[in-house]
Each structure stands twice: as C-alpha cells, then as structure tokens.
Amino acid sequence: MSESQKTSALWRLSDRGRTVLSTLLSEHGIDYLFVLDGQGSVLSCGGQAGQHLPGLVPPSAAPTHLRDLMHPDDYPPLWTLLMATGAQATAVPTAVPLGPYRVRGPGGTWRWLQGSALNLLGHPEVRATVLSAHDVTALKAAELEQEALGTLLRQTTAGHALPQLLEGVARTVDEQLPRHFCAVFLWQSGLSLAAAPGAPHDFAGLFPPWLDEAFPSPAGPRAGAALPAEVTPAALTAPLRRRGICEVTSMPLLGRHGQYLGALALYRYAEGPLAPGAVEVLTHARRLITVAAEQHRLNRQLDHQAHHDMLTGLPNRRLFTDRWRRTLGPRRMPGQQPGLMFLDLDHFKEINDTLGHLEGDEVLRLVAGRLAACLRPHETLARLGGDEFGIILPHTDAQAAAGLAQRLLGALSPPLQVGEAELYLGASVGILLVDDDEQDVQTTLRYADTAMYQAKQRRNTFVFFEPEMTRQSRERLHLVSLLRRAAGRPHETFGVVYQPQVRLVDGVTVGTEALLRWTPPELGPVSPELFVPLAEETGLIVPIGEWVLAQACAQGAACSCREPMRVAVNVSALQFSRPDFVATVERWLERSGLDPARLELELTERVVLDDVGKSAARMADLRGLGVRLALDDFGTGYSSLSCLSRLPLNTLKIDRSFVRGLETDSPSAAVVRAIIALARSFGLGTVAEGIETPAECRTLQALGCETGQGYLFGRPQSPTDLPCAVARRPSAVFPV
Template identity: 30%
Template sequence: MYISPAELDALEDFRPAVQRALYLAERINGVCMRYVSHHYNNAYAIIDGVKTDGTPFPRNLSFDFNDTYCALTNRSSTDVLHIHDALSYDQTARLKVTELLQIRSYVGAPILLNGSVFFGTLGIAAPEPNAFSAQDAETLKAIAAFLAAAIELEYEHCRHVKAGTYKRAALSLLPEDIPGLVCYSIRMDLYPDWNGMLEEADQAHVEHVLISRLKQYTQRELTLFQLEPLKYMLLMYDDEKPVDKLYAARQLHDHLTEPVKSGDRFIKPAVALGVSEYGEETRTHTLIQKAYMASVRSKATHRAKTVFTPPSAKAASETKSIIARDLPLALEHESFSFVYQPQFHTGTGAFSGVEVLLRWEHPDIGFVNPEWVFEVAERTGMLLEMDRWIMQKAVQNLSPLYQIQPFQVSINLSSFHADPHELAAVIRQTAGKGLIPAEHLTFELTENPEPESTEQLHLFLESLKETGVRIALDDFGKGYSSMSYIQRLPIHTLKLDRTFIQDLDTDSAHRWLVKAMVTMGRRFQLSVIAEGVETGEQLALLKECGCPFVQGYYFARPMPLEELKKKLMMNTYRTAGS
C-alpha cells in the first residue's frame, strides 16, 4: 500500500487520530518534541507536530531525503529507533537539526500499514540525554500501531488497496468544481478466445492488467475509481492545456481492447465508453453522472462495442480554430512527428514494411487528432503542402534503414480533393530522388463517397503509372464504392478496414466478408493487408482466408523511428530473406 500526498489530503478523517497519537506521546515526556511524518518517493513531510518549545510545526512541511535522515528514520526496518545521546550517535551528530532543535534523546516508531508497509514515523525527542526508557520506546511503538490502524481504516474506506484504485465512496471527496475535467466512464466485458467459461483466476488477472493500463492514462492522483468489477471512472484534467478528447478516447480504447494473455489463452475486452467534459457543465458530480449514463447507453445500444461520446460541437470548433491558426507555423518549423506501424507476412511472420502515421503534439491542445489536421489543411488550402512535407520527410527518415534492409514504405495521402496534376508531380519528385525505390513506395488513399471524384482520381492514378509507385486503397469495404474502385482504378493493394477484423473471431458474417474480399483481391491480382489484427485467433482465421499481409497490436504497436531501428538492427523482426 502506498499513500500519496494528494491522497493524504483527501483522507481528512484520520487527522483526529494523529492528534490523539501526539497527545498520547506527550504523556511519555511532557517537554519533548513530537511529530508524525509521512514518507513518499524521495521526500518526507511533517503531517502534524509540536516543537520542543511548544510551537507547532508548519503543516505538511516537506523535506528531501538524504542518507543521514534515511539512516536516522530506519526506513527499512520495523524496529523502533532509540537514541540515548544524539551527540555521540554517528548519524545524528552530523545533523544541523540536532543543534537547531536542541535534540539529545530521540525515539522514532515506524507507522506500518498492513503490518509491513512503511507510511512514516511517530517521533519524540528531548533536549537532555537518556530522556526515554526502553519502556517508553515500547509505548511509542504501541501508539504508532494505533495510528496505523486508524489510517488503514480511513484509507480502505475509499480504496481497493490490493488493486490500487479508489472505491465509489471516494467520489464524494472530489471538489465540486475542477476546471478542465474530462470524465471517462468505462464498462467492459471479457471474451476468451475459446468457448468455455472464464475462470475466476483468469478474470482477476485480466482485471489487474486492465487497471494497470488505465493507470497509464492518469495525469494526476485521485483519478482512477473502480465502481464495480469491470466498471471504472477515469478522471483526467489539466488546468493549463486542453486535451483533444476524441483523440484521447481513441488512444484509451485502443489500449484497453488489446487482448490480454492469461495462461495459454487470450481474453479480449469489449469496451463501452462514455465521455463528458468540463465546459457547458462545470459541476463535478454532474459530469461524472453524464459520463456514467453515456457508457450505460453505449453498452445497451451497441452490445458492448466501443462508442465514443465526442466533445461538444463548440469545443470541437474551438480546437479546429486553434489548429487552423497554428498549422502554417507548425509546418514551417516542422513541429510534426511520425510513428511507424510494422507490417508482416501472414504465413511466415516475416517483417514486410511499415505504415507511416502522422503525430502532432500542440503546445496548448496536446496530441491533435490527425483527421482534424487534414480536415483543417484541406479547408485552409494547405493540403498539398502537408502531403509534400509528409512524403519527403518520411522517405528521408526511413531511407537509412531501407539501405540496410529493404522493405515497403506506406504513406497516407490525405484526400482526393487536391489538384491531381500537382499532387502527382510531388509524388514523382519524391520517387525520383531514389532514396527509396519507387516500387517500394506505397501511397494509401481512402475512397471518396462522391461519385464524381472517381474520374478525377482515375486520371491522377494513371499519371503515376510511369513512376512505378504502388497505390493502396485504405479502409477497403467501409465505403459504398469499393467494387467500382478496384474494377476501374489502377491500384495495387487493398487494406481491409479494421472493423471487419475486430469481430472476425466472433462473427461468422465478418469471416465470410473477409474471405470474399481476399478472394476478390486475388481475382484482380491485388495484394491484401488486414489492419487491426489483435489476437492469435484473428491471425489464424486470416491465414485460413488466404490474406497475405497483416498489421496490428498482436504483432507490434506504432513506434518511434529509434525503436523501429533498434528492433530491426537486433533482428527482432525476421525479414523475408532471413
């Protein structure tokens, strides 16, 4: 059990127990200094206490640890530290506080939660030597045990101590107004990759993993509440920078729905997610209730599929205005970055290529939803410049790795609405530099629902034929014009939308669709990549369907360039030629 300073501030009901402990300690020696300290990380604070002259310590007075104080407080031991004469004791003789507070005798009793976890110290000190007997030391130890029990009682009232999360009762400790608060209500179901019942031990293990994942998203303390098994409330807030709520929700969803291995099986969480945010409503408990009800509706309506409650229209509009204002400068100063999603051969597991994904951490907004970046770029006439920078920078970044070990590089193009001649010229220019051969460059396009765009796209792709680059149709099957695209357009690769893969192992209709799309790809001599592969069962079914390439969290998450380089250099990912 570990109690943080923020948690301690919330546990006000244990304060009378501290006062009672100090009163009992005074009975040992009426003129002594007495205090209760709390230890956390590499520091300690005086929770409450009285100096030798009778004046109180400043409340929550904090100090950094040093080796001398660590030895003095005997942090690693459950024993009482009894010093008869501080001037003759090696550790305390060097402490300035010994002279400053006129300490000659000292007894420090550890406050141990659950009998073993060091919380802090109940200490007494006197200005004369040999002020405390062995019996006094035992008495102080008993008082410290009483105080530990009082802290445990209050702490466990609002904490799941073993899980390290707060109980529903702890919600009442929250302030009524928390600027910048975002509430995520999370309801989960667990589906094993087999047809049997989920064992209690498996569920406990999976829930432990899920709680660990949730804790990675807490920005401050007092944030993760476990309302019931598999039902949580995650509170995130930042006074200084607003967060792209939709993007944060997508990140949280992706992280939570990643399959969990328990023994020899995989358990896949299904998530219903409700989100509310500070703004139009400011009362904390109303926001919590709104998020909770949103997750209930999500689960009831969508059968436990993940549903995002997006930010309000006003908040989204304000965020996009900030993006539009700062996009030109961000492009000029190259404030964007990339992560790289590895791709693999389904049959052999060999590394085959990477998809380049754009990221932008805005100084005020935080991580920006890439879809919003491209939407704003199109609206403000910056789309071509964005495409140009992404293509050239991605090829420049990956070229050194390619020279060591050739692989396919897939780059997303943002839209079909850019001038086809200008965009084609940029692609030809990028391919013509020779950093990565044209046949190993794939440009991913998303189908456009407007029928009149197909002819424009056809002209654009025909103009690229001479360059030798490859074209992939992203999110295949999601739109309405998929068949006309593969029949009429000169494309090379189909990328199956992740929504088909997500339920591949539980939905026979999806298995039939995926098999049909893979067969269709082969008929038109197209390569096929399945996105969003998260379980071994999904991989086995894709092999059965004849899908040649895959990408997804089952193999690797998107990663920075240095991490990709490290894995390739260490031969973590076996290549087709190895």
C-alpha cells in the first residue's frame, strides 16, 4: 500500500470509526489510543500521546513506529506479544491484556500505561491493531516507591553506608530526568554534600552558598518548605554557570516530625521551565532520602544506646570490653603496656538509701564528669554498672598509672552539692598493668576487679594487681559459695553462743550478747571478722541475721538460769533498713514467747545516724513493742549530742578500743569518763566491751560504768553451758 493509499484508508477509517474511538476515550476512561498496522507503524494516536485530543490525529503528526513511543526496555516484550496475537488475522476481534509498559509523554517524561490490544487486522475495512490504555503512572510510582522504601530499609538495617544509599536515589533521579543531575545535602553543623553521582567531578569544591542562605539552620527552612524552590541563574556561582548549569531547583528535607535534615537540589543544563513530571520525581526522591536519613539516624541512636550508659552518657560495659579487646589485640606495638583500672565508689549504697535514687543518679553524673576531666582523649572512661567505673589506658606504666589514680581520688575529694546535701565521696581503685604476652580479655578484667576488691578493704586508695591476689580471690569466692549454701540451711553449720554481761558493782550476770559462729565442714571454724563482712557485702546478712534473732528469742525464752536475763542481738544496716524489720522482730517475739523487755537490739552509729529522722521513727516503733535498744561501739563514729537526743535509746556500749587503753592511755580514760557522763545526762545505761583484766574492770568501776562484758567474765557459751558460766564470778574483782 502506497503512502497515499495508507492515508486514504486511514481517513476512511476515521470517517467511520472516529465516533467509536472517541467513545472509548471519553466513556471508558481510556487515556491513550494507538492505531497500528501489521508492521507496528503508527497510523494514528489519540489522547495524551498525541495532542490531548479526544479523537485521532493525522499520520503526519503521529510517530512513525511504536518503538519510537515506548521505553526501550518495554518495547521488545510487548511487540513480541502483539506479533503472536496478530499472526493469524480473523474476522472476530480479539482483545489481549497489555502492561504495564512505558510510553513517552508530554515533555519527554515516561508514563506508565496498562490496557489491551484489539486485533482488527482481519477487519476488511480497518486492517489495524488498536491499543487502548489507562494511565497508571501514579499507581506505578506508589508501587515502585514502596519497593524502593523496602529496599532502602533492608539495606539500612543491613548496615549499608548512608552515602551509598543516597547515591542510589540520586542516580535514579538522574536516569529519569535527562540533562539534569541530582545532589543531596545533609545538615550537621551546616549543609554538606552527601551524594551527587551525576555531578561534575569537581562539584564538591563548587558548593553553592545560596543553599545555606535558603535553608540557614535546623530550626527550619524558609517559606515553601514543602515545595521546590527555583534558583535564578543570577544566584548561581560563576563556576557552576561555566560548567553549563543554567538553573537549580531545591527542596528541603524534613523529618517526620518536621525537623530539618538537609536539602535536595536538581541542577539543569538547559534553561526553561521544569520538565513535566520533574516535581513528582523530586518528591518521590525526597521521601526516599528522608526515610534513609531517618532510619540511618535511628540506627545510630539504637547503636549508641546499646553501647552507652543512658545515665552518664559514658561507654557501657559492652563497649568498654570491646575497646579493651582491641587494645589487647595483635596490632599492639612491642613494649606498649596497656593499663586497666576499675574504680568503685565507697559507701555509695548508703547515699542511695539515705537520699534516694534520683539524688544517687545525680551523684553518678557528677562523678562521671569529674573522672572524665582527669583523662586524656585517647583514654576510655566507662560506667560498668552501679557505682563502678572502668578506665582503659592504651599505653602507660606503673608511675603514670599511680599518678592518674591519685588524680582521680583527688578529683573526688571536694564535696558534691546534690540538692541541699553536701556529700563527701571516696573511691577504691584497682589497677592492672598488662604484660606483653597477656591477651585474654576476661582474665585481665577479672584481675582488675580483684585489685579493686583489695583496695576496698582499705577504702579511698588504689592497689596494683599482684598474682597472689588471684589465690585470695578464689578463696573469697569459695567462702561466699559456702556462706550462700549455709544461709539456705542455717541449722547445719551456724550456731549461736552467748557472752555474759555482768553488773560491775557486784558481778551479777544481768544479760548476754548473742554471737554468731560458723563451722563449715570443709574449713572448720571461720572467724566472724572474715565471714560477717562477706555476708554484709552479698546481702546474706539479712536471712542470716533473722535466723540469729529467731534463735536468740527462742533460746532466751528457754534459758534455765535462775534469774531472767536480757539477750542482746546485733542488727546490721541492711536488716534495719528493711521496711518489714519491725514486723519481723514482733513475729519472732510472739513465736518464742520471750518477754520483749528481755530483748535488746544493738545498732551501730553508722546504721542509725545516716538518716536520723527515719531511724528515730523506726526505733520508736521497736520501743513500742517493749524492746530495748543499744547504740553499739559508741565513740568510734560521728555521733552528735543533737542526734543522740532524738534517738529512743536505752544503752550506750563503750567500744573495746577505749577499754583496752585504760591502764596506759589517759586519753582513753577521759573518753570513757565523758561517755559515761553523757549517758547519765540522757538517762542511759552503759556497757563496756572487751574487759579482759581486773585492772580494766576496777578502772571502769571507779569511772561509774554500770555493766561490763569480756573474757574476764566468761567466754561465749552455748545455750546449755550458759547457766554454769553465769554462776561463776571472778574472785579477783568480786570477792565471795
């Protein structure tokens, strides 16, 4: 068929079929219509692909072939399908579903279409294939955006670098908008270039200053935050214009809560208005970039939270251990001696218990600041948990480590002001210097902890790790294990013995003090000076102390002595601080039947004077039960007259250290005389501990002390032997 014949046939078709084809466009919502001959030449087209006409355009205005309209990736499979359906022409029209596929729309942008092909090649008057299609660009864009978002999230979660992700988005923009290139700027302390894969190679050095002027701060960009901002050629820098860049369109990047993240810019090499669809492409890219930037920031926040202490902002134990592992790694230089420090605050638990956890948290923040100020940039300070801190010294020696430990202790010596409280803190520091051949992380951490534990025995000092400490540490661990087992079955290895308390004027036994003894079969008798501090450190003193109280009440009630005697029981700080302590005492008194007036609870100065108001209230509740109260080891702490006057006490116990010096040390006699006078002024009784010689006893008698206790009057006895011990009196002091 000649060209003139083809044209004539087309217009015969148009005369007869224009109405039908127009109906397809208008009534069925069809956006595009193409009429093709058997070789794919476009006889005519309608809708947006032509001139936005409801009908057809003459062949001179139509593209010459379908391949000229379609995206090069979509044409081959679609044409193969059309060839297959049109291989045999029939008189009965057949429709074949097509799409989605892309055609070039107005301005050269790609539009996504989906529809069908109607085979009219067998029609004697038409002999053509008619393609009808809906524009599904918006739906396809949403679908592709969701796919892209999913890919971005997966890549971000998998740890892909943010610049790599942003370059991928920018490259997609460049592919969709020829004669343009996309650049992404992110805000940190200012805008900085993050990605521009299609830019000139020296683009980073040509940073356009107008971007900072357009979006000056993270407080928010200027007006039009949600819309593109056109930049006139005059605003472009001369180097950009010399590289052929004529215009720029920019958009701010805003987070989901409106926070400013950066800017997206589209650079054009051709003057004139934006290409149709460019705003949609930019908006799509902005959403992807925003998701990637926010997800990256979220991942960084989660990573920071996983490796840092939320209270102080310092590295946590996990990050600390990882850095220490790298410090000990194979890349360590020969002769480089890494150092490790563990620091634990002394008596921090008492601050928490007295002031509360909020004030305790503030103390930890202030301590962290003081410690950090002592370190150099390459050294690591971490909070390992509770009131324990760790320090990594990548290269040090004994002299430098000791100097740093002294500076750390010195930094903590000035008082801390927390609310209205002025607090004085000390710390115990364990130091480990690592030999060249030592690379085991957990072993070195354990050594530093062992050194710190040794320092805590003396408080407010530092101790270097020595190999001998590992043996001591193992022994301590074994002892704690045995003690924990004994606390669960106290009747098997614990026992209570009683030391008499005598009236110094006549030697009559008026009371006893219950003392705990422990004899594990693996070790034999263990000194209370060794196991009681361990019980207090581990908290086992609470169940053990309650067991002693129960035994003292039961055995005191069953005592066969001729005269009823008081029984004194020591109470630890942990026991006394428990809210149910008063109820516990009441319960064991009721179960045993012991007269409450015969039970005396001994409290140390440190226990009751940390919070005098709370202690006084609890002591009043105990006195309400009829129980007597004694202040133990009086004179060794920091009692004051004002505090003493608020406490409902019955007795002051004079510490053995003053009794021991009575014969040779006149200051000790003066202290004892003052304590006895103070007790009398408050109407309190006195008990002197640790009396071992008749001379000590006579001196105390002369000073007016009422009651004495010590080896002079008898060693601690079992409940069965106590009546016989009570009947004996030292003749050197109390003649028969």
